[in-house]
Amino acid sequence: MKIVIIGCSRVGNSLAEKLCADGNTVTVVDTQASKVETITNRCDVMGVVGNGATHTVQREAGVAAADLLIAVTDSDELNLLCCVIAKKEGKCQTIARVKNPEYSKETAYLKEQMGLAMVINPEYAAAEEIARVLRFPAASKIEPFAKGKVELVKFKLAQGSKLAGMSIKEMAMKYHPDVLVCTIERGDEAHIASGDFVFEEKDVVSIVGTPKHANEFFQKIQYAGNTIKNALVVGGGVITHYLCELLEHSNISLKVIEKDYKTCEELCTRWQKTDVIHGDPFDRELLQEEGIKKAGAFVALSNVDEENILLSLFAQEFHSGKLITKINRDDYDSVVNRLDLETVICPINITADSILRLVRATRNAKGSNVETLYNMIPGEVEAAEFIIKEKSPIAGRPLSELKFKKGVLIASISRGGEVIIPRGQDVIMAGDTVVIVSKHLRLEDATDILR
Amino acid sequence: MNYSIIKRTLGWLLIFEAVFMLVPTLTAVVYSEWDTLWGILASIGACLLVGVLFLIGKTDNVSVYAKEGMVIVVSSWVILSLFGALPFWLTREIPSYIDALFEAVSGFTTTGATIFVGGSTADGYLDLPKSLLMWRSFTHWVGGMGVLVFIMAFLPLSGARNMHIMKAESPGPIVGKLVPKVRTTAKILYAIYFGLTVLEFIFLVCGKMPAFDALNTAFATAGTGGFSIKVDGFAGYSPYLQWVVTIFMLLFSINFNSYFLILCKKVKDAFNLEVRTFLGIVTAAIVMITINVYVTACAAYEYTFSEALRHSAFSVASVISTTGFVTENFDLWPTFSRTILVMIMFIGACAGSTGGGIKVSRVIVLYKGAKHEMKRVLHPKQIKKISMDGHIVEHEVVRNTTAYLVTFIILFVVSLLVVSLDPAVLGASNNAIVTNFTAVAATINNIGPGLDAVGPVGNFAFYSWWSKLVFIFDMLAGRLELFPMLVLFSPTTWRKN
Numbered sequence: 001m002k003i004v005i006i007g008c009s010r011v012g013n014s015l016a017e018k019l020c021a022d023g024n025t026v027t028v029v030d031t032q033a034s035k036v037e038t039i040t041n042r043c044d045v046m047g048v049v050g051n052g053a054t055h056t057v058q059r060e061a062g063v064a065a066a067d068l069l070i071a072v073t074d075s076d077e078l079n080l081l082c083c084v085i086a087k088k089e090g091k092c093q094t095i096a097r098v099k100n101p102e103y104s105k106e107t108a109y110l111k112e113q114m115g116l117a118m119v120i121n122p123e124y125a126a127a128e129e130i131a132r133v134l135r136f137p138a139a140s141k142i143e144p145f146a147k148g149k150v151e152l153v154k155f156k157l158a159q160g161s162k163l164a165g166m167s168i169k170e171m172a173m174k175y176h177p178d179v180l181v182c183t184i185e186r187g188d189e190a191h192i193a194s195g196d197f198v199f200e201e202k203d204v205v206s207i208v209g210t211p212k213h214a215n216e217f218f219q220k221i222q223y224a225g226n227t228i229k230n231a232l233v234v235g236g237g238v239i240t241h242y243l244c245e246l247l248e249h250s251n252i253s254l255k256v257i258e259k260d261y262k263t264c265e266e267l268c269t270r271w272q273k274t275d276v277i278h279g280d281p282f283d284r285e286l287l288q289e290e291g292i293k294k295a296g297a298f299v300a301l302s303n304v305d306e307e308n309i310l311l312s313l314f315a316q317e318f319h320s321g322k323l324i325t326k327i328n329r330d331d332y333d334s335v336v337n338r339l340d341l342e343t344v345i346c347p348i349n350i351t352a353d354s355i356l357r358l359v360r361a362t363r364n365a366k367g368s369n370v371e372t373l374y375n376m377i378p379g380e381v382e383a384a385e386f387i388i389k390e391k392s393p394i395a396g397r398p399l400s401e402l403k404f405k406k407g408v409l410i411a412s413i414s415r416g417g418e419v420i421i422p423r424g425q426d427v428i429m430a431g432d433t434v435v436i437v438s439k440h441l442r443l444e445d446a447t448d449i450l451r
Numbered sequence: 452m453n454y455s456i457i458k459r460t461l462g463w464l465l466i467f468e469a470v471f472m473l474v475p476t477l478t479a480v481v482y483s484e485w486d487t488l489w490g491i492l493a494s495i496g497a498c499l500l501v502g503v504l505f506l507i508g509k510t511d512n513v514s515v516y517a518k519e520g521m522v523i524v525v526s527s528w529v530i531l532s533l534f535g536a537l538p539f540w541l542t543r544e545i546p547s548y549i550d551a552l553f554e555a556v557s558g559f560t561t562t563g564a565t566i567f568v569g570g571s572t573a574d575g576y577l578d579l580p581k582s583l584l585m586w587r588s589f590t591h592w593v594g595g596m597g598v599l600v601f602i603m604a605f606l607p608l609s610g611a612r613n614m615h616i617m618k619a620e621s622p623g624p625i626v627g628k629l630v631p632k633v634r635t636t637a638k639i640l641y642a643i644y645f646g647l648t649v650l651e652f653i654f655l656v657c658g659k660m661p662a663f664d665a666l667n668t669a670f671a672t673a674g675t676g677g678f679s680i681k682v683d684g685f686a687g688y689s690p691y692l693q694w695v696v697t698i699f700m701l702l703f704s705i706n707f708n709s710y711f712l713i714l715c716k717k718v719k720d721a722f723n724l725e726v727r728t729f730l731g732i733v734t735a736a737i738v739m740i741t742i743n744v745y746v747t748a749c750a751a752y753e754y755t756f757s758e759a760l761r762h763s764a765f766s767v768a769s770v771i772s773t774t775g776f777v778t779e780n781f782d783l784w785p786t787f788s789r790t791i792l793v794m795i796m797f798i799g800a801c802a803g804s805t806g807g808g809i810k811v812s813r814v815i816v817l818y819k820g821a822k823h824e825m826k827r828v829l830h831p832k833q834i835k836k837i838s839m840d841g842h843i844v845e846h847e848v849v850r851n852t853t854a855y856l857v858t859f860i861i862l863f864v865v866s867l868l869v870v871s872l873d874p875a876v877l878g879a880s881n882n883a884i885v886t887n888f889t890a891v892a893a894t895i896n897n898i899g900p901g902l903d904a905v906g907p908v909g910n911f912a913f914y915s916w917w918s919k920l921v922f923i924f925d926m927l928a929g930r931l932e933l934f935p936m937l938v939l940f941s942p943t944t945w946r947k948n
Contacts (some may be wrong), residue, residue: 025631034846041517041614046631049842336855 001025001363002066004092006052006082007073008035011097011122015070017043018356024363027061030073035451053081055089064090066361070355071349072097072120083116093117093362095355101241118358122347127242129350130324134252134297134345135211137228137322138218140343141439143374145208145383145435146434149419150412152182152376152383153196153214154206157199162221169195177217179209180421182411182437190380192407192439206376208411209421214215227320228252228296233303234281234311236263239326239347244271248432255290257281281311288318296320305329312341370444376437383411383437386446390430394446400424407439452521452945455510457526460599462505464527467602468534469498474589475538484656487580490542498534518944520615525939528927532556538586544579549916554925558590560930561805563677563775563899564890564922566912568683571682581663587678588670594930595674595703595805596644597621604637619935623802624813624852629711637932643710648673651699658692672699677775677804677899684777684907690761693778697761697768701733704772704800723840725801725812729771732811736767736795740788751783763788771795773807775899778809782906789902796892807897807929809859816844816852858933859895866891866925870918879913880904890914894925 001024005012008030016039024047029052030036036047050057052071063069063122069086071079076098083094095118098104107119132151141154146345157163163171168181181193185204193314199205206215229252233240236258247254248271258264268276279286281302292298298315300308305327312325323342327333330346337344353375353376360373371385389396394402397424399410413420414433420426428434436449443449472495479488515523536555539545547553550566557564569578577584593601597620614633628636648669655665667680679685686694703724712721740763745756754762762779769776770792775841781792799808819837827833837844870876870887879884880903890911900907911922928936938944 024592027631033843040628044614044633061708377941 001359001360003027003068003070004029004058004061004066004086006030006061006069006071007033007079007097008039009072009074011072011348012070013039014352015072015355016045018352019359020045022356022359024359027066031060046279053078053085055085058082058085058089058102063092066073066090066092068093068095068117068359070095070097076100076103080110080114083114086113095120095358097121097351099238101238110264118355120351120355121236122351125350126345126347127239127246128325129345130239130299131246131250132242133324134228134231134247134299134320135250136214136218137297140204144441145374145412148419149213149414149417150155150208150372150435152206152208152216152411154204156219157201157203157205159201160387161199161201163199163205164201165198167195167196168193171199175217175220177209177220178213178421179217180409180411181206182206182208182383183376184407185377190439191438192409198266200234208418208437213421230255230295231297231299231322232257232287232290232292232295233299233301234258234308235300236260236267236276237299237301237303240267241270243301244274248273252296255295257286257290281307281425283325284314287315289336293319295319295321297324299324300327303328309336309339309341313339316341340355371433376387381437381439382441382443383435384431384443385435388428388430388432392430392447393450395428395430395432398425398427404451405449405451409437411435411437452522453512453514453516455508456507456515456519457523458505458508458632459510459531459604460523461526462502463602463606464531465498465502465505465534465596468531469502470592471584471589472538475582475586477619478585479580482581484580484582485798487542487582487860489641491538491582491586493541494534494537497537501534512842515615517615518938520619521938522944523616524599524619524931525927527922528559528931530596532559532927534560535590542580542583544583544912546745547916549919550912551929553911553923554587555590556926557754557894557899558587558678559594560897560926561591561594561676561773562673562894562897562926562929563591563671563679563901564905564926565678565910566919568910575681575683575687576734577682577770584667584680585663588667588680590678591676591678592648593674593676593783595676596640600637601641603634604641615753619804619931622807622930623706623810624816624848625802625932626853629707629708629817639711640707641910643707643714644673647699647702651695654695654699657895659690660692662761666823668696669699671776672696672774673703673805675700675703675772675774675800675804675897677769677773679776684727685765686778686917690757693761693765696776698767700772700774701778703774704804704806705729706801706803707802711823722839724815725839728815729801729811732795732798733767733771736771736791740767740784740791743788745915746783747785752779766792767795770898771806771808772800773896773898777900777907780907782902782908793889793892793902796896796898796912799896809856809896814936815839816849817856819844820849820853845853855933858937862925862928862933862937863891863895866895866921869921870914873915873918875913875915875918876904879909890922891925894922895929897929899924 003024005016006029008028011180015028016028018166020043021177028039028045029048031051033049034405036049040047047055048061063086069092071082073079079096083096086092086094094116096116099122100119104121104124111119113353129154136142139155143152145152151252183206184191231254233254233256236256240256244254257277257279259280264276264278277290284326292315300311302308308325312323316323324345325341326345327336330349361370370385374383410422412435413422413428472491476491490636536551539551540548541556545551553566572578578794599616599620617633629639630636651672652665653667655668671678681687707720709726717724740896744763765778766781797809798814799810800806802810802812823835837849868886876883876886882903886903886905890905893899893901905911
């Protein structure tokens with residue numbers, strides 16, 4: 001795909017690197033020559049120096065022939081303008097970064113009226129991810145699936161877990177869960193779940209189900225730390241604002257520690273439910289006073305990565321609850337991984353992944369029926385969403401009668417807003433949207449999974 | 452320093468060189484030159500053997516940073532020349548290896564200066580086997596667009612960081628890509644190059660040039676090389692053929708980006724400031740020399756107006772494109788004409804072409820920079836950015852260009868000093884200073900012929916072996932735009948950390 005990225009900030013850089021490595025043809029645009037130079041030396045992309053919102057520069061960058069334009073400069077208004085002009089110039093899809101909360105409230109309107117394919121907001125995406133993890137503390141990763149109706153939850157079997165030594169069939173007999181086990185990662189190997197598969201300790205298991213059912217499942221298997229009542233948040237930045245908004249109607253209460261008095265005032269005026277503490281988060285006494293030991297979760301969201309890591313390590317000493325650390329730069333993730341911080345959130349990565357997903361799906365959509373594509377285990381397992389056509393050989397027969405290839409699983413069926421987690425007796429009908437988890441990468445059509 | 456990726460690139464380079472040598476092999480078979488064939492096959496064997504040895508072992512680390520890029524490019528060109536000299540040497544046509552190396556370097560760097568002093572065959576060709584004549588011309592074609600760019604078009608050398616290699620090999624102060632992918636850019640450049648070469652071949656054959664001559668001429672023109680297969684250079688061909696070559700020499704010295712822009716139907720952008728300046732300089736030089744030689748006719752040469760125009764156009768195109776073909780011995784022309792030719796020797800072709808010299812775009816940047824500095828004498832606080840075609844030329848580029856000129860002058864002066872120690876030149880020339888000066892200029896700018904003893908009818912054979920080594924260095928430095936070659940000899944490049 002031909003992609004033009006306007007703005008070589010951190011998001012732009014990260015996107016250019018990933019999209020280029022994924023085999024796309026990328027052109028980057030920025031007003032600062034030095035930024036463009038740096039990136040063109042690092043990856044195989046073309047650089048154009050100039051204001052990306054001008055028609056001349058867009059023409060030079062080849063927007064007319066491009067498939068996708070991503071505007072990620074620091075200014076929301078400029079990003080939107082870039083997209084409007086690109087729409088006039090060519091037939092490309094457009095993605096704009098919009099981070100101002102006032103605009104991002106109107107995301108749906110903007111998307112529809114300006115014909116944007118996607119509005120990205122790394123901070124909001126990060127807040128969403130944090131909120132999901134807080135609601136589902138058992139999970140190490142949660143991804144929305146089938147337009148958010150179901151979730152894909154990844155969790156690690158702890159030592160002495162009840163599931164260890166049990167096969168999937170036995171587990172189903174015992175607990176009758178309403179969720180479906182999809183994949184199991186053991187060491188470097190990835191497996192697609194089948195009835196005879198036996199769980200072991202330290203397996204990373206992914207399940208698909210509605211949020212409610214997933215929660216029930218975790219309660220049944222008595223997975224540790226299944227609900228969080230309160231969370232201690234450090235830093236009162238944009239992500240914290242979004243987090244307050246997302247958790248306003250949940251039963252998780254937030255306590256925010258922020259050292260800037262003005263920011264504290266802003267926070268508490270807007271979010272009445274949230275406790276705001278004005279103080280230095282590095283003050284041990286203060287942290288203990290505010291109940292770091294009893295907090296169900298500790299979330300480090302300050303603007304400095306080093307501070308977040310240090311605070312998380314400090315919190316790890318005291319409390320046994322959930323630990324969430326925000327990291328802006330993922331360049332040193334190998335070091336961060338070694339620290340064994342439970343959940344590390346990188347806003348830029350979340351955004352880059354969702355754009356990558358769109359790009360892959362669009363690229364795949366040419367000549368295939370894939371609606372969306374998820375990279376469940378990179379290079380090993382993909383999940384693809386298909387719409388089943390009339391007279392498809394898959395439709396109209398119970399699943400148990402169909403002969404599937406090895407390493408294939410139907411994870412969910414959505415029919416008119418309702419989601420079914422399929423069992424053997426279920427029947428797929430024409431018009432359904434199905435999510436297929438498969439070790440056969442790059443499926444073209446749902447029928448490809450039949451033997 | 453990542454030695455493993457350097458080794459791997461050199462391995463592939465030698466394999467490609469072995470493939471390139473199939474061209475003279477085929478020629479030897481066609482013309483039944485069985486004695487020569489063995490020497491060429493032995494050279495192919497040597498390339499393959501060393502190439503495969505280099506390729507043994509795994510390369511895990513494919514990262515190429517600026518330093519590796521420079522070292523890869525320079526060592527590639529040195530190895531390419533060392534092995535490219537083998538066919539001349541192993542066939543015993545050029546008995547001294549230094550001479551063979553001079554010929555090979557002169558070929559790959561598209562200089563066209565020769566040490567060959569052999570006589571002529573009955574039909575006017577140089578007294579070398581046809582296969583070796585073909586190899587000489589083909590080295591021009593390979594060296595013209597850059598051998599690593601060629602390899603890059605076929606092999607994924609080092610992933611994303613190929614840009615460092617392309618920058619070090621391509622001429623000009625600013626190296627940009629035509630399309631986002633380096634590999635696609637390399638393919639497009641070679642497609643244009645190949646297309647233009649074929650076009651010239653067709654035009655030449657239409658002018659009743661024998662196919663062998665046409666092929667050699669097309670190769671030598673495309674690379675702006677200048678090795679001639681005839682003893683009298685281009686004098687023996689018809690005026691039509693001379694005009695065709697004149698036009699193609701100029702075409703090959705225009706920035707290839709312009710052709711890409713024309714293919715994209717952006718004709719207006721194609722005629723940018725550099726191209727316009729280049730064409731302006733060419734026209735001015737032709738007009739001045741034509742009038743000069745026409746008016747001051749003497750016993751040595753006497754032209755009609757059309758002859759004067761044709762010969763001066765040919766010579767100007769040949770010198771400014773740094774090709775070095777000759778139709779007339781311009782060494783006999785009036786001082787004014789010769790001075791102009793020496794001046795355009797230094798200006799050279801456009802950036803991003805196959806030609807050498809300082810490059811028109813650098814001259815423009817230097818001129819604008821000097822003009823701006825002069826203004827600043829009057830208005831010391833004035834701030835002004837240099838621009839070309841509406842684009843700001845970054846300060847880095849201006850600084851780099853100035854440094855380039857200074858380095859150029861230093862290298863020129865040092866080379867001239869070393870060569871002037873050579874006693875051999877006294878016996879061979881009437882004016883040793885002119886000979887040495889133009890010899891250094893002709894090699895460093897990759898032109899070929901200079902004036903006096905190294906003039907259009909002379910050659911470089913009389914120089915001693917160490918002068919030849921200096922010229923070899925100058926030719927490589929000139930082709931690779933000075934810095935890479937000098938960086939290779941800087942101790943910091945080789946320091947462990």
